[in-house]
Amino acid sequence: MFVNFEWREGNQVELLINGCQFFPRVFDSIRSARHEILLETFIIFDDQVGRGLKDALLEAAERQVRIEITVDGYGTADLNSDYIAELRAAGINMHIYDPRPRRFGMRTNLFRRLHRKIVVVDGEVAYIGGINFGADHLPEKDPMGKQDYAVRVRGPIVDDIRAAAETLLLEHQAIQELPALMPAAPEVGEAAILLAVRDNHTHPTDIEEQYLLAIRSATSRLIIANAYFFPSYRIWHELANASRRGVNVILILQGQPDRPWTKNLSSSLYNPLLSVGVRIFEYKERPLHGKIAIADHEWTTVGSSNLDPLSLSLNLEVNLFIRDTKLNREVYEHLVDIMNNSSQEVTPESAAKGPWWRAPLTVVSFHFLRHFPNIVGWRPAHSPKIKPLTVKTSKKKRVLR
Structure with a gap:
């Protein structure tokens, strides 16, 4: 239906x-x-x-x-x-x-x-x-x-x-x-x-498309707080484009993860994003499970969808996309508070730290996860x-x- x-x-x-x-x-x-x-x-x-x-x-x-x-x-x-x-x-x-x-x-x-x-x-x-x-x-x-x-x-x-x-x-x-x-x-x-659902039949990209519309139209600020961040290439590309055109792009990600491997995957994207001016903060107070974002002074989204291959390509998800200046301001003030008081900013120097094999692993992980939903599709269908x-x-x- x-x-x-x-x-x-x-x-x-x-x-x-x-x-x-x-x-x-x-x-x-x-x-x-x-x-x-x-x-x-x-x-x-x-x-x-x-x-x-x-x-x-x-x-x-x-x-x-x-x-x-x-x-x-x-x-x-x-x-x-x-x-x-x-x-x-x-x-x-x-x-x-x-x-x-x-x-x-x-x-x-x-x-x-x-x-x-x-x-x-x-x-x-x-x-x-x-x-x-x-x-x-x-x-x-x-x-x-x-x-x-x-x-x-x-x-x-x-x-x-x-x-x-x-x-x-x-x-x-x-x-x-x-x-x-x-x-x-x-x-x-x-x-x-606007209610947006993601399923595997009639609404496979609805949530992703709404994120892309907001990122492309942002003119001043864009803050995303997301638990499991390994977005599609299209979202990654548009975040970089937004930063290049002068939008203040901020990511608040897990610094105290409930699943340590998720932080390793997210951090593999830090260097290319930092290089185009995206600011990244790791939330250190407790595990971050949120899926919330704001763009400019009116747009907000809250829901169940992470920005990772499972949520964007496999799971059944639901988000609300909201145009309301009061809510946007409330979320902005909250995110700025946890960014300033409960998070640590990632610097190019800290992002560059790690063993010699981290760079090739980043490339392999990025391309594997980009195609992960299709790989899952090779399994016997049910x-x-x-x-x-x-x-x-x-x-x-x-x-x-």
């Missing part, structure tokens, strides 16, 4: 920084739900955050709210069976994207993941960002908790977000068409917002499916399907 999303005027948008702001707002919305909750996420953990989510969902289910939850078969492969059983027993519909058998105890569904993070409540309020449902997104309680972002939106854009969540389930025949919610979301603010999330139990216990 093809859905063509357009810019929507008249929206209200609120920036949410880290789980301490995100989780309470989401849980409050779920507790106030009257008709419907649609939730997609890469990961749910059975920890203090996951249990808080479960409690809020169970309260909503008691009020006969329709609830559809979709999780990823790789990211949420180990969710506790009791957790699943409790939600399903309450009448909550749980789906899993591309569940795959393990081989020698290892998860095999590495690519083409459901990486989107969406919550829609009653067709009135929606949340999109990069935050999973786990305590590792609470840096205030965990020194290595992830730094991340989301937005809460109201207005006509919520209709598009709801349609995107519904479309994914309909495409996989996981649900019947959702009932219409009346009235449609009214205009409530000043922000213009069509990912959304299936009911079942409970793993012993033979003596009933299996919920």
